[in-house]
Amino acid sequence: xxxxxxxxxxxxxxxxxxxxxxxxxxxxxxxxxxxxxxxxxxxxxxxxxxxxxxxxxxxxxxxxxxxxxxxxxxxxxxxxxxxxxxxxxxxxxxxxxxxxxxxxxxxxxxxxxxxxxxxxxxxxxxxxxxxxxxxxxxxxxxxxxxxxxxxxxxxxxxxxxxxxxxxxxxxxxxxxxxxxxxxxxxxxxxxxxxxxxxxxxxxxxxxxxxxxxxxxxxxxxxxxxxxxxxxxxxxxxxxxxxxxxxxxxxxxxxxxxxxxxxxxxxxxxxxxxxxxxxxxxxxxxxxxxxxxxxxxxxxxxxxxxxxxxxxxxxxxxxxxxxxxxxxxxxxxxxxxxxxxxxxxxxxxxxxxxxxxxxxxxxxxxxxxxxxxxxxxxxxxxxxxxxxxxxxxxxxxxxxxxxxxxxxxxxxxxxxxxxxxxxxxxxxxxxxxxxxxxxxxxxxxxxxxxxxxxxxxxxxxxxxxxxxxxxxx
Amino acid sequence: xxxxxxxxxxxxxxxxxxxxxxxxxxxxxxxxxxxxxxxxxxxxxxxxxxxxxxxxxxxxxxxxxxxxxxxxxxxxxxxxxxxxxxxxxxxxxxxxxxxxxxxxxxxxxxxxxxxxxxxxxxxxxxxxxxxxxxxxxxxxxxxxxxxxxxxxxxxxxxxxxxxxxxxxxxxxxxxxxxxxxxxxxxxxxxxxxxxxxxxxxxxxxxxxxxxxxxxxxxxxxxxxxxxxxxxxxxxxxxxxxxxxxxxxxxxxxxxxxxxxxxxxxxxxxxxxxxxxxxxxxxxxxxxxxxxxxxxxxxxxxxxxxxxxxxxxxxxxxxxxxxxxxxxxxxxxxxxxxxxxxxxxxxxxxxxxxxxxxxxxxxxxxxxxxxxxxxxxxxxxxxxxxxxxxxxxxxxxxxxxxxxxxxxxxxxxxxxxxxxxxxxxxxxxxxxxxxxxxxxxxxxxxxxxxxxxxxxxxxxxxxxxxxxxxxxx
Numbered sequence: 028x029x030x031x032x033x034x035x036x037x038x039x040x041x042x043x044x045x046x047x048x049x050x051x052x053x054x055x056x057x058x059x060x061x062x063x064x065x066x067x068x069x070x071x072x073x074x075x076x077x078x079x080x081x082x083x084x085x086x087x088x089x090x091x092x093x094x095x096x097x098x099x100x101x102x103x104x105x106x107x108x109x110x111x112x113x114x115x116x117x118x119x120x121x122x123x124x125x126x127x128x129x130x131x132x133x134x135x136x137x138x139x140x141x142x143x144x145x146x147x148x149x150x151x152x153x154x155x156x157x158x159x160x161x162x163x164x165x166x167x168x169x170x171x172x173x174x175x176x177x178x179x180x181x182x183x184x185x186x187x188x189x190x191x192x193x194x195x196x197x198x199x200x201x202x203x204x205x206x207x208x209x210x211x212x213x214x215x216x217x218x219x220x221x222x223x224x225x226x227x228x229x230x231x232x233x234x235x236x237x238x239x240x241x242x243x244x245x246x247x248x249x250x251x252x253x254x255x256x257x258x259x260x261x262x263x264x265x266x267x268x269x270x271x272x273x274x275x276x277x278x279x280x281x282x283x284x285x286x287x288x289x290x291x292x293x294x295x296x297x298x299x300x301x302x303x304x305x306x307x308x309x310x311x312x313x314x315x316x317x318x319x320x321x322x323x324x325x326x327x328x329x330x331x332x333x334x335x336x337x338x339x340x341x342x343x344x345x346x347x348x349x350x351x352x353x354x355x356x357x358x359x360x361x362x363x364x365x366x367x368x369x370x371x372x373x374x375x376x377x378x379x380x381x382x383x384x385x386x387x388x389x390x391x392x393x394x395x396x397x398x399x400x401x402x403x404x405x406x407x408x409x410x411x412x413x414x415x416x417x418x419x420x421x422x423x424x425x426x427x428x429x430x431x432x433x434x435x436x437x438x439x440x441x442x443x444x445x446x447x448x449x450x451x452x453x454x455x456x457x458x459x460x461x462x463x464x465x466x467x468x469x470x471x472x473x474x475x476x477x478x479x480x481x482x483x484x485x486x487x488x489x490x491x492x493x494x495x496x497x498x499x
Numbered sequence: 500x501x502x503x504x505x506x507x508x509x510x511x512x513x514x515x516x517x518x519x520x521x522x523x524x525x526x527x528x529x530x531x532x533x534x535x536x537x538x539x540x541x542x543x544x545x546x547x548x549x550x551x552x553x554x555x556x557x558x559x560x561x562x563x564x565x566x567x568x569x570x571x572x573x574x575x576x577x578x579x580x581x582x583x584x585x586x587x588x589x590x591x592x593x594x595x596x597x598x599x600x601x602x603x604x605x606x607x608x609x610x611x612x613x614x615x616x617x618x619x620x621x622x623x624x625x626x627x628x629x630x631x632x633x634x635x636x637x638x639x640x641x642x643x644x645x646x647x648x649x650x651x652x653x654x655x656x657x658x659x660x661x662x663x664x665x666x667x668x669x670x671x672x673x674x675x676x677x678x679x680x681x682x683x684x685x686x687x688x689x690x691x692x693x694x695x696x697x698x699x700x701x702x703x704x705x706x707x708x709x710x711x712x713x714x715x716x717x718x719x720x721x722x723x724x725x726x727x728x729x730x731x732x733x734x735x736x737x738x739x740x741x742x743x744x745x746x747x748x749x750x751x752x753x754x755x756x757x758x759x760x761x762x763x764x765x766x767x768x769x770x771x772x773x774x775x776x777x778x779x780x781x782x783x784x785x786x787x788x789x790x791x792x793x794x795x796x797x798x799x800x801x802x803x804x805x806x807x808x809x810x811x812x813x814x815x816x817x818x819x820x821x822x823x824x825x826x827x828x829x830x831x832x833x834x835x836x837x838x839x840x841x842x843x844x845x846x847x848x849x850x851x852x853x854x855x856x857x858x859x860x861x862x863x864x865x866x867x868x869x870x871x872x873x874x875x876x877x878x879x880x881x882x883x884x885x886x887x888x889x890x891x892x893x894x895x896x897x898x899x900x901x902x903x904x905x906x907x908x909x910x911x912x913x914x915x916x917x918x919x920x921x922x923x924x925x926x927x928x929x930x931x932x933x934x935x936x937x938x939x940x941x942x943x944x945x946x947x948x949x950x951x952x953x954x955x956x957x958x959x960x961x962x963x964x965x966x967x968x969x970x971x
Contacts (some may be wrong), residue, residue, distance in 0.1 A: 047847065051870050135892050136816040141881065143891055147851045148744050150903045153871065191639040227718075231903040246699075246722045252904050253700030253722075273926035280928035375519065397921055398523050409613065409924030418929065420614055421605050421918070431703040434528065448825035448908040449869055450890070452881030453747035457890065469892035 030398045031380050035222035038179060038212050039229035042152045044210035047179035051147050052205050054126040060204035060410060061169050064422025065118040067200035068165060068193065072111055072160040078192035079161065080103040080281035099289070100332050102160050103186055114162040117423065121169040124422045128438040134472040138465065141452040142472070147444045149175030151231040154223055156245065156257070157239035158179045161189035168197055168211050170425060174443040177210040179223065179230065183237075185216055208269040224249035232443075237272050239353070254438065256429040258353045258379035261411040264370040264396065266387040267301035271308040274386050278309050280410040284314050285397070287355050289427060290382050290414040294350060303364060304478045310361075314341050318357045350377045365393050371399045376403060380429045382414040382436075403429050403436035446463070506696035510651055511701035512683050514624045516648035517681030522621050524677050526598040527565075530675040533641050539672035540637060540665065544583055550664035551577040551633065559658050567657065570759075573634050573656055586634040590894065593641040596894045599912040600647050606944040610937065613924040614944070619916045623703040625755050626695055628653045628717065630709035633661035640669055640683050642897060646915040649682040651695065651702065659687055675714030696721035704915075708898050711825070728901040730825045730851035731761025736842040736868065739773035739860040743780040745880070746858050752783050752882040753856070755788045759827050761899060762854050764887040766822060766832045768842045769798060774835060779805040786813050790829045793817035797835040800882040800913040822849045839864050844865065850874060852901045854908075855885040859901045875908035 033041070068075070084259075086103050089095035105111055129242045133145040153176050157163050164180055171178035194213040201208045214223070223230065227250045234254050235245040242257040263281055265274055281292035297306050302325065311318055311329050319341045322330060327344060334342070349360040350373075364370045367385070374383050384406035385396040394406040404414045414425025414437060421439025428434050434442030459465050505513070521529075539546070545893045558575050562759070577583055586684050604858050605617040609775045613692050629635050636652055639868045642717070643650035654662045660958040695702065700724040706726050707717040714729040736752055737746055741810040748781035753764035769778050774797065782792055782802050796801060799816060806814070822845075836842045856878035857868040865879045888896025888907060893911025906914030931937050 047871065047873070050873070063844040081539075137885075137890070137892070236528075250718045250725075251900070252724055254904075276926055277928055280930050284928070284930045393923075399519065400917065401519070401522070402922040404922070406922045407924065408926055409922055410928040411611075412929035413922055413924075414920075415929075418609070418932070418939065420609070420939065430724070431917055432726075433917075435917050442632075445903055445907050447874065448876040450876070450878040450885055451865075452883050452885075454748055454877065454880055456756070457751055457884035458752050458756045461891070467890065467892065 035180060035219045035226065036229075037218070038214065039152065039223060039443075041178050041209040042177040042212050045207040046149070046151050046175075048205075048207050049172070049177060049210045050128075050151075052175070053302045054129075055176065056205040057126075057172050058122050059116055060172050060201060060206040061122045063200045063204050064165070064168065064197050065115055065122075065197045067463060068118070069115055071192070074190045075196070076106050078113070078188040079103070079186075081188040082161070082186050086148060089185075096465040097187065103189070105161055105189060110162065113353070114165050116266070117162075117166050118149070118169045120422055121166075121173050124173065124440060125172070129445045131474045132446060133312065133453070135471055136468050136470040137450070137452075138455060138460075138468050141450065141455050144474075145446045146447045146449055146493065147446050149446050152229060152350040153178045153443065154181075154230045154233045154251065155179070155218065156233070156235045156237070156241065158183040158241065161186040161193065161360055163236065163305075164190060164193050164213075165197075166423065167425075170423060170440060170443060172206055174440050176443055177212075179212045179468055181214040181217075181220060181223075184217065190215065195399060215492050221248065226249065226461060227251045249400045252433070254426070254430060254434060254442065256379065256381055256427050258287065259291070259381045259427075260351070260353050260377065260379040261290060261292045261382045261384075261414075262296055262297040262374050262378055263292050263362075263383070263386075263411065264298070264367070264374070264385045265301055265305060265309065265405075266367070266385065266389070266392060267304060268388045269301075269305065269386040269408075271305045272390075274305055274309050274311045277384070277408070277410045279312055279316060282313065282318055282359050283357070283413055284410075284412055288412065289353075290411050291355070292359065292386045292411045293352065293354050294362065294374075295365055296362050296365075296373060299325070299363055299365050301328060302329045303333060306361075310334060310339060313339075313359065314339070317341070318359055319343055320359060320361055321349040322361045323363055326361045353379070371396060373401075375401050381404065381427065382411040382413050384409060421474070437464040455467045500878045507691045507698065508701075510686065510691070511624065511695060511698040512650040514651050514680040514684050515701045516707040517679040518621070518623050518647075520677075520679050521644070521682045522623075522647045524647070526601075528677040528690075528719055529598075529644050529647065530594050532673060533594045535672045535676050536637070536640065536644075536669050537587055537594075541587055543668040545665070545667070547664045548578050548583070550660040551575070551658075553660040554633070555660050557940050571657065575661070577661060581878045582634065584673060586637050587640050590641045590896055590924055593638075593645050596645065596912060599645070599916045603946045605852075606939050606946045608944055609922070609924075610927060610932075610940050610943040613922065616921045616923075616946075617918045618916050618921055620913060622917050623648060624668060624701060625650045625915070626653075626705045626723065628707045628709070628713065629653070629691065630655040630713065633658040635664065636662060636665050636685075637669075637709065638895070641894065642912060644678055644682065646912050647819060648915055649684075651684045651686060653686040653689075653692060653695075656689065661736055662687065668854060668885075674927060678696060682789065693720065698724065699723045702912070705932070706884075706898060707710055724905070725774055726898070726900050726914065728761065728851065728853055728899050731763070731853045731899075732766065732823070732825050732849065732851040732884075733762060733764045733854045733856075734766040734768055734846050735764050735848055735855070735883065736768040736770070736836075736857045736859075737773055737777060737781065737845070738770045738839070738857065738861070738864060739776060740860045741773075741777065741858040741880075742860075743777045746777055746781050748880045749782045749856070749858060749880070749971070751788060753884055754785065754790055755829070755830050756884055758829055760884065762823075762829065762884050764856075764883045765824065765826050766834065766846075766849070768834050768836055769770075770839075770842075771797070771837050772827060774798060774801045775805060778802070778833075782806060785831065786811070787812070788829070791815055792831060792833055793821040794833045795835055798833045809931050825851070839868055843868060847871075847873050853899065854878065854883040856881060856883050875899070 086100045130147045135143045163310045189365045233251045239257045382404040383402045397405045418439035425438040558572045558768040602619045607615045705723045707714045711729045852874045854876040857872045869877045888909035
């Protein structure tokens with residue numbers, strides 16, 4: 028992990044070079060590196076917290092001066108009870124995950140003694156840009172090494188001291204492992220980002236983890252593929268047949284369990300016939316939680332007549348912009364539609380293709396919604412807050428993608444991998460086959476994890492020694 | 500298929516709208532549209548060939564004037580015996596392929612009555628830009644409709660009359676099917692491309708099919724993900740233990756069976772100890788086929804001493820640029836290396852990550868090469884010309900990708916699909932789970948094709964009628 032004043036090109040080339048070695052390491056070598064990082068960070072807790080205290084001091088000053096939000100200061104603090112330990116445990120969780128690379132995912136007999144296999148492998152070099160949250164460096168480093176990828180990491184300005192401390196510890200820890208230190212590169216100055224984004228020859232995937240502005244900037248500035256999401260405008264469509272009690276439970280969770288989350292619900296689409304039946308019960312529960320309701324005229328009229336006690340400031344008229352806004356707050360927009368078809372059209376036009384849910388007891392209506400809503404996650408009778416790698420059983424999460432290619436929705440280790448096609452033959456050539464020649468067999472074979480490119484741990488051990496002896 | 504003077508925004512929005520309807524059509528509805536296109540193009544053969552004759556006349560004039568290559572003129576000609584019939588058969592081949600969408604590819608029991616499924620679906624709207632070869636329009640249209648994607652197609656200027664004729668026939672044919680005509684949009688003027696490339700809100704994936712210059716321009720001009728490859732610099736590494744007879748067979752196929760192909764071999768990397776044993780036999784065979792050998796000094800000295808009869812103009816000194824060049828011609832660069840480690844380093848540094856092969860009888864050396872060469876296809880004892888969707892058993896091919904994400908190597912229908920995550924629950928919410936609450940089950944379930952978002956053909960039929968009745 029480099030802390031020197033290397034140029035962006037040096038950084039990218041050195042990460043690429045490191046990635047070549049990392050890609051062919053054994054599972055246990057990559058895991059051993061994670062365990063070494065875990066131990067070093069456990070030993071270096073005081074050092075990291077001292078550096079973090081400096082960041083906090085500067086942040087508190089900035090917050091007092093009004094140039095930084097209090098919630099950002101809170102996210103900076105690594106000293107909160109349990110937070111450092113959670114970070115350490117996160118590394119061990121990644122060690123425990125199944126190795127995502129060297130898995131055969133498809134196999135075809137092309138002809139006798141001519142076999143085609145699709146085998147998973149690392150993507151190569153990742154560029155990960157994130158805001159605040161210094162503990163993310165440990166999580167992302169663990170995910171990158173586990174999946175055999177080198178990573179260039181750029182953290183937020185506010186956490187620069189914490190970053191430098193963690194980076195220095197990780198770098199020292201790696202030096203005693205098979206993973207080259209160049210596989211994790213820390214970038215501290217913001218001005219190198221623009222140059223790094225131009226290096227699509229050396230960097231294979233960019234993952235911005237931050238707000239809309241950051242994601243948009245990255246997408247507009249690079250030919251490197253970008254994985255992530257800009258907005259999280261999630262919706263729930265409430266139909267008239269769904270029991271109010273269940274609807275309240277789901278909608279309160281979706282809006283109030285963590286309003287700052289990208290998977291929090293921002294829009295409640297209500298079937299017209301539920302306006303005076305289920306909606307008032309749901310609205311009442313939301314108002315009691317302090318949620319502002321930005322209502323279209325139909326729902327506002329109904330709620331004003333039904334909820335005398337709450338004709339408070341929280342019951343508001345929605346403007347058109349409210350149906351295109353990620354509030355990240357105790358605010359929800361309410362829209363009335365005549366049927367599921369209009370709910371689908373509204374969500375496809377105004378949502379951010381992140382996560383949307385329908386609440387109904389009618390299977391046909393539900394299936395129509397699940398099929399037609401063009402979002403990374405679509406739910407029937409549950410909360411949009413379910414969209415999360417941990418909850419999906421991935422063990423951990425790189426982020427949530429609203430991309431239409433590669434990896435969509437919560438992204439786990441699989442999203443950091445690609446595959447290569449391997450053919451093993453015996454001097455068969457393309458000109459042998461075709462109209463007048465031999466016929467392809469194209470017989471699908473069963474696949475398992477038994478085969479890898481370098482066939483097994485022992486073999487790869489020999490390979491590593493062999494390459495080392497060649498000075499590679 | 501629009502032939503009007505619509506703006507780029509109109510084109511993209513209308514394709515997006517069409518894609519919403521296409522995405523939820525049944526397998527048989529999409530296949531019926533392909534059959535209608537097939538019949539209309541069969542009936543319209545004379546009309547298309549008349550338009551094609553106009554293109555050919557213009558192209559022949561340009562070729563006579565030296566502004567167009569003779570090989571490009573040849574590729575324009577739809578009247579060559581069998582070519583039109585091959586185009587028609589290609590559409591029926593796509594009908595026969597397995598439906599790539601609505602397949603469940605993973606399923607997890609999150610908790611009782613709470614199931615997560617990963618279900619394949621179309622990407623959305625594709626922008627496909629290609630040069631010459633007017634028959635590609637039929638092939639790409641078939642692949643797009645089969646996979647449920649709308650497509651905006653831009654052909655080469657030289658084939659504009661053929662294009663307009665084919666487009667008009669396809670458009671008429673679609674009007675009698677369930678697929679909206681807006682799902683296939685023809686763009687004829689080159690100047691709209693720059694504007695279309697800005698519309699990443701409406702266009703999900705761009706596929707340039709043409710030379711390095713086109714691909715580079717597209718990649719540098721858009722935030723839309725780009726699928727494809729710029730160069731095809733493929734290599735073969737010849738070791739000293741591989742029989743000369745097999746080596747000759749493979750290398751002649753790789754270089755000479757179709758030198759203009761992106762999967763043709765451009766570099767022969769030779770193990771030092773094979774220089775005076777196998778290489779002269781291989782070089783002799785290549786020279787007899789009229790291939791120029793651009794040799795590094797070591798291999799040149801050896802060949803000059805071993806091949807007296809051929810110390811002809813075809814035996815040449817390689818310049819450094821020859822090891823970074825896609826010749827697309829009867830030319831091959833020859834480089835000497837001491838071992839597989841140097842062969843791997845050379846290929847990773849100078850190749851284009853397309854397709855590379857090793858010829859050896861030693862399994863350990865082969866596995867080391869297959870693991871460490873960072874290319875979309877890596878082969879052991881066969882020709883790089885095997886890299887082709889048809890040969891891989893995909894039935895057809897969208898192109899070959901050297902991307903490190905989404906789809907790598909020959910891209911079949913699967914490369915035009917993504918997935919969505921579907922959760923079906925019963926009012927479970929995120930706050931129920933966690934340290935102090937319920938535990939996730941995260942139990943992997945068996946998957947099959949039995950489940951789809953809209954559960955079966957009949958149900959989707961009802962859904963379609965239902966949506967039609969709502970005017971959607």
